[in-house]
Amino acid sequence: MIRAVKGTRDILPPASRVWNHVEDVARRVMQSYHYSEIRTPIFEETSLFARGVGEETDIVSKEMYTFEDRDGASLTLRPENTAGVIRSFIEHRLDQVPGLQKLYYMGPMFRRERPQKGRYRQFSQIGAEVIGSESPAVDAEVIEMVIEILTRCGLDGFQLLLNSVGCKECRARYVAELRERLAGVANRLCHDCQRRVQTNPLRVLDCKIPEDQPIIDALPSILDFLCEPCGIHFAAVRAYLNDRGIQYEVKPRLVRGLDYYMRTTFEVVHGALGAQNSVLGGGRYDGLAQSLGSKAPAPGIGFSIGEDRLVMSVEEAHPDRHKDTVDLFIAPMGGNALRHSTVLARELRRNGVCVEIAFEGKLKRALELANKTGARYALIVGDNEIQSGAYALKNMATGEQENVSRERLTEVLYGRNH
RNA sequence: GUGGGUAUAGCUCAGCCGGUAGAGCGCUGGAUUGUGGUUCCAGAUGUCGUGGGUUCAAAUCCCACUACCCACCCCA
Numbered sequence: 001m002i003r004a005v006k007g008t009r010d011i012l013p014p015a016s017r018v019w020n021h022v023e024d025v026a027r028r029v030m031q032s033y034h035y036s037e038i039r040t041p042i043f044e045e046t047s048l049f050a051r052g053v054g055e056e057t058d059i060v061s062k063e064m065y066t067f068e069d070r071d072g073a074s075l076t077l078r079p080e081n082t083a084g085v086i087r088s089f090i091e092h093r094l095d096q097v098p099g100l101q102k103l104y105y106m107g108p109m110f111r112r113e114r115p116q117k118g119r120y121r122q123f124s125q126i127g128a129e130v131i132g133s134e135s136p137a138v139d140a141e142v143i144e145m146v147i148e149i150l151t152r153c154g155l156d157g158f159q160l161l162l163n164s165v166g167c168k169e170c171r172a173r174y175v176a177e178l179r180e181r182l183a184g185v186a187n188r189l190c191h192d193c194q195r196r197v198q199t200n201p202l203r204v205l206d207c208k209i210p211e212d213q214p215i216i217d218a219l220p221s222i223l224d225f226l227c228e229p230c231g232i233h234f235a236a237v238r239a240y241l242n243d244r245g246i247q248y249e250v251k252p253r254l255v256r257g258l259d260y261y262m263r264t265t266f267e268v269v270h271g272a273l274g275a276q277n278s279v280l281g282g283g284r285y286d287g288l289a290q291s292l293g294s295k296a297p298a299p300g301i302g303f304s305i306g307e308d309r310l311v312m313s314v315e316e317a318h319p320d321r322h323k324d325t326v327d328l329f330i331a332p333m334g335g336n337a338l339r340h341s342t343v344l345a346r347e348l349r350r351n352g353v354c355v356e357i358a359f360e361g362k363l364k365r366a367l368e369l370a371n372k373t374g375a376r377y378a379l380i381v382g383d384n385e386i387q388s389g390a391y392a393l394k395n396m397a398t399g400e401q402e403n404v405s406r407e408r409l410t411e412v413l414y415g416r417n418h
Numbered sequence: 419g420u421g422g423g424u425a426u427a428g429c430u431c432a433g434c435c436g437g438u439a440g441a442g443c444g445c446u447g448g449a450u451u452g453u454g455g456u457u458c459c460a461g462a463u464g465u466c467g468u469g470g471g472u473u474c475a476a477a478u479c480c481c482a483c484u485a486c487c488c489a490c491c492c493c494a
Contacts, residue, residue: 003485058492062419080494109494114419116488125494192491208490256493267494278494306494333452367454375454382452396454 007113007121017322018311023106025152026126026305030104033145035128038103040084046074052083052292054259056199063111077110080258082285082302083292085129090294095132104128106307118276118309127282127304134286134299136233139264140240146280146303147246150268153310154318158270158279160247163254164234165202166226167262168287174225175201185215205253221252230263237264260285264301270313279313280305327354327413329375329396331366333382341381353413370396379409 004010011019027037046066053060065077078084085103088094094101106126113119128145130138143160150158165171178201182189186197189204189212196203205216226234241248248266256265265283273279282303289298328348332341338359345355356373358366363380370378380392390403393412404412 006485063492111493113492114490115486116490119493123494127494203492206492258493275489276493281494304494309494331453363452364454369454371454378454380453384452392453394453399453399455401453 005121007115009120014322014324015311015315017324018315019307021322022153022307022311022314023126026104026106026149029145029149029152030128033102033141035102035104038085038088038105039107040081040088040105041078042108043075043077044084044087046076048083048087048292049076049079052086052260052288053080057259059111059258063113065110065112079111080109080304081105081107081125081127082129082258082260082288082304085302086131086285086289086292086294086298086300089131089298090289090292095294095296095298100133100138101131102128103131116276117274118306118312120308124307125304126307126310127302129300129302131289131298131300134233136236136264137240139237139284139301140244142282142301142303143237143241143248143266144244144246146268146282146305149305150279150310153314154321155270155310155313156317158268158313159249161251161254161267161269162238162241162248163251163265164223164226164230164237164263165256165261165265165283166222166230170225170227170230171222171262174220174222177220177225178202178204181219188215202255206255216253223250223252233263256281256283260288260291262286266303270309273309273312276306276309278306279309324374325354326356326370326373326375327377328356329366329370329373329378330355330357331363331370331378331380332357333363333380336383337381337386340386344381348410348413351410351414367394377412 046064049064050060055061059079064079067075069075085105089101089103104127106124108122108124110122112121115121126149128142130142143162147160166174179197182197182201182204186194189197190207190209193204193207193209193212196207204212205219207213207216223231223234238248238250254265254267256267261283263284263286265281267281268279269277270279271277280303282301284299284301286297286299288300289296330341330345332338338357341357345357348355356370356375358369361369367378375396378394378396380394385391388403390405391409392401393404393409394401
C-alpha cells in the first residue's frame, strides 16, 4: 500500500469543512480591511530564502526541501511566504502603485522537521503583509485584524504576546551585552544554551529548562536597550492596542526565529495544542526588501497563521459545528420518477438548495441514506406523485409527512435558505 | 539529529501465566409488496506491522527492522 509521505496528510471530510470555514472567515475579515490576495509560486530560487530568512536560521540551514533543477538551478519549496511576497513586490515594482500594498495569501509551506502534534512537513499558512509604511498604527491594525480572524473563527482563550526586538543598532548593543553577561555563567547553563551563547544569544531567553530559569530571569530586558526611535515606536503600538481594548502581554523574552524581524514582534498562543502552542507569529521587517535587492525602501509588517493549528483549536472549541447538511434528499421510485427527479433537483440546486438524489435502491434504502446523511427533508417521488402533482415531503427530524405541490415545496425549501 | 510510547477487523480497543482470534461502533442484507431513526436476526472483512529466532505449538516469549504518535530541537 502506498501511503502519504511522512509529515504530509490528507484533509478529509468532515475536517475539510472546518478548513473551508477558517479560510472563508479569514478572506472575509481581510477583505474588510481592504487586503487583496497574492498567489506566489510554491517553489523559488534557493537564494531568496537564504538571503530573506537568514542563512544561519534553522529553517534555511537544515529544514528546506532544496533540489537541483535539470538546468542546474537550485530551487527550494517555500518554507514560508514573506520572502516570496517581497520578491514579487520588488519584481513587479509594486512600490509604484499608489498607497500601501496590503496582500494576503494562504497555502502550503514545506519544512523538513520531525513531525509531531501541530507540526507537519507540509503545513498551511494564512498570512498577510502590509508594505510601504513604518507607522506603528499599521502594526496595531495588523494585530487587530489577526485577532479578529481568530475571534470570528470562534476561538477564545488565546493569548497575545508582544515584544520589540529593536533595530540593527540597538539589538546589536543588546546582544553584545547578553554575550558578556552569559560568558561568566555559561558553564552553569544547559548544553544547548552553552551553544546558543555562541551562535545566537537571544535564543537563550527562550530556553525551557527549569534549571536555567534563575540565570535567565536575571538577564537584562531588550526593552531597556531600545534606541529612542524604537522605544517611541513600541510605546505607540501599545497605545494603539490599548485604544482598541486589545489584551496583550509584553514578553521581552519573546524571540522570533527569522532573521528579518525588527521592532514589533508578536505571537498568539493557545492551550490544548500540545507543545506546539503557537497559532500565529508575525512582526515588522523594515530592512527585508532592500536586503533582497529593492532600490526603494519598503518597510513592512506581516503575520502568518498556522492553519493546521488554528483548525485544531477550532475543532477543539466547537466539535459539533461544521456538520454535513443536506437540505433535501430525493427518493425516486422507478426510472420514470428518476428522470422527473433529476430535472426537479437541477432547478432546486440552481436556487441554492443542497439536493441529493438516491440513484438506486429501494425507498427504504433511500430514506435510510437520507437519515444517515443528516438530510432535513426527504422527498418521495413516484408515479402517483407525478400524476397528482403533489410530492410526499417528509421532515426527517419530526417524521411528519405532507403532500406538497411544487410551489409549496419551493416555499418550504427557499424559506430555509433565504 | 536525539529520546519515549504504540503497532490485532474500516474505527476504538480486549486477548492473564504460549494451544493458529474477539467486543463495541461502522458496513451489507433481512423482519412480505412505497417510508428512515429504535429493536431483533443474519453476514462480510484480519497473511494479529515486517523479517528472523525459541517451541510439538507464537497475536502472546526473544532479537532486528519499519511505520505511526508524542516530546526535545526549532517554529506556524
